[in-house]
Amino acid sequence: MCGLALFCVLILFGCETAPTKDDGRVVRATSFLDAQKAFLAGDYDGAALKFQSAAKEQPRLAPEASYWIGVCRLKQGRTASAEDAFRRCLAAKPDDTLRLNALAGIGNCQQQAGKHDLAARTYSQVLASPSKFIERDLISYNYGLCLLKSGDAAKARAALQDVIRKYPSSPWAEEARKAVK
Numbered sequence: 413m414c415g416l417a418l419f420c421v422l423i424l425f426g427c428e429t430a431p432t433k434d435d436g437r438v439v440r441a442t443s444f445l446d447a448q449k450a451f452l453a454g455d456y457d458g459a460a461l462k463f464q465s466a467a468k469e470q471p472r473l474a475p476e477a478s479y480w481i482g483v484c485r486l487k488q489g490r491t492a493s494a495e496d497a498f499r500r501c502l503a504a505k506p507d508d509t510l511r512l513n514a515l516a517g518i519g520n521c522q523q524q525a526g527k528h529d530l531a532a533r534t535y536s537q538v539l540a541s542p543s544k545f546i547e548r549d550l551i552s553y554n555y556g557l558c559l560l561k562s563g564d565a566a567k568a569r570a571a572l573q574d575v576i577r578k579y580p581s582s583p584w585a586e587e588a589r590k591a592v593k
Contacts, residue, residue, distance in 0.1 A: 443469055447480065456484040475506035482517050486524075495521040509545040512538050516551055523558055532558035549579035553588055560591065 447462030460481045467477035482497030498517040501510065515538045522531035535555035538546060556571035568591075575588040 444473055444477070447477075451480065451484060456487050460484040475501045475504035475510060478504065479506070479510055479514050479517065482514065482521075486517065486520060489524070491521040491524045508541070508543055512541055512543055512546045516546065519551070519554065519558075523554060528558040528562040532562060532564075549575060549582040549584045552578070553584035556588060557591060 443462050443466035447459045447466055450456075450459035450462055463477040463480045463484070467474040478497050478501035482494045482501065485491075485494035485497055495518055498514045498521065501514040502518075505511075506514065515534060519531045519534035519538065522528075522534055532555055535551055535558065538551050539548065539555060552571060552575045556568050556575060559565075559568035559571055572588040572592045575582070576585045576592075579585050
């Protein structure tokens, strides 16, 4: 659960928060900003509605809006709805960072739903990317936990030891230490 909590505060790489030009006119992404404010205030239903509105106003924001709708639903424990939103994000072929975060979101949904084998495979896909714009320590920790819960103790131990070795100052390294004991 701790991993899920931190995941829900994932980085906003690529967010459109400044005014942008569209056909020579300045279009403000106010719905998107309002959605972010609602999310930060804990109003996840309101935020999801505002993210939907932002995507309708500015279709190029649809992948990111779908991602954040997924995060809102995950915060509410609505894993099926969250996974659908993350998959809509992926279907829109977002940039690599958003794609990886959406995949990590799907992994979180699968993990919460108790589908540990599937979640481990999903996290493995995320970790296979060389991108530096994902929370590798958290994703690696969740990967190790899913391996552990799916019964692959040897791989789980190696993955959790990897978290400890690669990210010694991360809070997830401390959690990994607890998990391997």
